[in-house]
Amino acid sequence: MNSFMSIVQIALAAVLIQNFVLARFLGLCPFFGVSKKLSSATGMGMAVVFVMTIASMFTWVVERYILVPFDIRYLEIIVFILIIASLVQLLELIMRKFTPSLYESLGIYLPLISTNCALFAVVIINTGTNQFTGRPFTFIESTINGTASGIGFLIALVLMAGIREKLELADVPKTLDGLPIAFISAGLMALAFLGFSGLSFFAASGGQ
């Protein structure tokens, strides 16, 4: 029961409380780049969820069975970067071969994701300690965290795309047109997401 609760709490935290884009400022470059159109935003969001899940699994295994036993945790940054970049390229090839239709819709975003700070950050967080149980992430927990962070990114991206499409029609002052107004709407969304900060199910923090 206990591990199930922590999984739900992790998912909740990654999607709402510490949303990747709106609370932790991660993944902003693609976030503002792709959120112009709803279709490209959903495509990018899906691709990010997909890649984050696989990357979390992969890096957790490497961390647990290679980095820790050899006590070379300081190499973490390099090994993870290598894994993520090559993984994205590998995924692109695999998708192009086996799922061309999926590749058509997500393919163009894959190279964009390989340099995405959110992806790298979720991997680093997975190696840290799970704030709800105090122990390091287990395999399931780190995968769920990857997926949930991806979903958080997707939600923020889709919301943002919806807003920006409406913004096209509003008469925005000339100097604020383009990126500044996008930042302001992101700021307002971050303010809204701040409301989730006190949220925590089951026991209050530190209950265990």
Added chain:
Amino acid sequence: MLKEEVKRGVITENPILILALGLCPSLAVSTSVTNGLGMGLATMFVLVCSNIIISIIKGWVPDKVRIPCFIMVSAAFVSILHLFIKAYMPLLDQRLGIFIPLITVNCIILGRAEAFASKNSLSRSFTDGIVMGLGFTVSLLILSAIREFLGSNKLFDLMVIPKFQPLTAFALAPGGFFTIAFVMGVVSFLRSRKEARA
């Protein structure tokens, strides 16, 4: 020649405000000026070194593995910097904790590496590294000065106005977005005025 390059890096092609690169760390770290300065200089160091190495090995790396190699070069410099800061500057490490590894994926470094260093000679990429790093640091300082003053009524961790009750929202996430939106608005206003006059 250098003055013109610096002007390009800081004003016309400022990485954060104009090219909108490297937004993640600039918003996350700009809660205090000392953080901003530390982050700016660290990024500059990594940017310059990785630009140099990439412009050296650019001809030699096969195209298929170009992205992994370039990112790994910058990751290496970040780890070296991370160890260096942990060893000799523990205070800075305590403040910039999670953000130092994020420098590797900072869009500026890979952006400049891909766009510039992999196409130009060593000396040009070196100057570009310095100039872009400078632009990044300057805009980071502006952002963090505004946010620190408004968010926690401090500059360089010293109180500024006695009775002023700080709006803590500015130190939090929304404040970051609003500050950068405001600064970008001012920059585009100045640019359109300059174009109108020119």
Added chain:
Amino acid sequence: MGEIIKLTAALVVISMVIGLAVAVTNNKTKDRIKEQQLHIQQSAVEAVFPSGVAISEHEGDGGLPYKYWSASDNGELIGYAFKITGQGYAGDILFMISADTAGKILGMTVLEHNETPGLGSRVTEVASNKYIWYPVGSSEKVKPWFTEQFEGLSCFKPIGIDKSGEWHKFDAQRRAQLQSRNTVTAITGSTITTAAFTKSIERKAAVYVASLKEKYLEK
């Protein structure tokens, strides 16, 4: 086929060269980092105990806590110090706390936290009166007010949280009244962070002190 070899060779060579560079730097800085960490730990312990006291380090033999420090003033035991982690708003908060055998808290200092800047991070805020145009300010070492308010409270009794204002703004009489009720003031806007301290002290510190007291009595 040749292309694959070229591809792999490039990747392998680069990762090896980088591995070498980082390993060398790690070697050079490894002991330096250890030294730093020790230094931080040492200064934390000294900050928790009154100055001029003989501090000795003990390995907890299997029981709780697995590492603790005891301080004695010319032979007579004053109290114990140990690290505790509380779960704050944005993750773990590691802090060092010292208490005498009766459970009265002698001193406390925060070691690590990543609370939100401007809110939770004010646990280490020093109520300085230094202003930017008058940076000199008072030179004597000012302790962060949030941890200072715990001194004198007992870790065996539950610690209340008072939200009426901040401790460093209260006068001596209000502070004494709070101490008698074994309550501390919360940082405005971050009750979760304050609760992290009070809860972990009530649960963990009390148990540690109790188990250490028995060990002391056996000796």
Added chain:
Amino acid sequence: MEILIPILVLGLVGLFFGLGLGIASKKLHVFVDPKISRIQETLPGANCGACGFPGCGGFAKAAAEGKAAANACTPGGEKIAHAVADIMGVSASVSDPLMAVVHCKGGQKEALERSIYDGIKDCHAAILIGNGSKVCLDGCLGLGSCVKACLFDALSVNENDVAVVNPEKCSGCGKCVTACPRNIISIIPQVHKIFLACSNHDKGAKIKKYCSVGCTACTLCIKATPSGTITIEKNLPVLDYSKDENFITANAKCPSKCFVDLVKARPRANIDTKCVGCGECVKLCPIAGTIKGEQDKRHVIDKDKCIGCGICLNACSKRAIALWGGLGYESVENNSRLRNT
């Protein structure tokens, strides 16, 4: 030893991924026709869909498989049509370059407004609220939906609140035609410089009440041009651009000035000494009184009245008349009749 482990570990990981990528790129290689990417590079990449395929990628694939004509990319025009043709090794017949035109010129000064619209700056939105703020229900609302749709920044709303096309930038892709809720934008060959700037279907002089440049379907332009080049449909003249007619006479004869002439200043006809005064040109000249002179004497053309339609050129057996001057004047050799558009 301390240093060896990291090097080995990194080397192994690098090896694993190097091999992985190498083998994957070999084994999983999906045959992609190289021609597709080469064609893709030449295309403008605007994904406007004017070629009828889903974006430039779709067109490149179709062109590489020979399913699409090399010159189907209208925005690309000649340059791209030739480039695609070279890649595909086929000859590309260059279709006439096209251009969009807005069939309305009744702005603030000319057209009456029946309400003040202060809502979202978009024609679709304005139409939802009482079908726009203009009395004329077919006129241009000047709120710029077409401007936003244009990928080549060729459309703009002038200070008179009417959408105007910039012929140099317009590639004829047709995005604006679908974007305009009133469907008053059409695509015509760029060779033609004159088009009717009104799309009002009201009967007769009713339009005069609310638009000073509205077309009353008085059919004078039809009389002034060869038969069949202009036809009336639902009280509105429709110009047939496939016919070999420059419509200069129609523009001159129109009483309420509904036509727009993109040529800033038309060339004027001039009679030189070879003229024997036979008077043939006087009979054909559509504007009475422009050519004067007695029988068998050298005739003179009144520069202000002459509209530069070039009808008298062919009428003169002695080749004594030529066209002079003119700004933005394009002479197109092979199209004789349109020479003086």
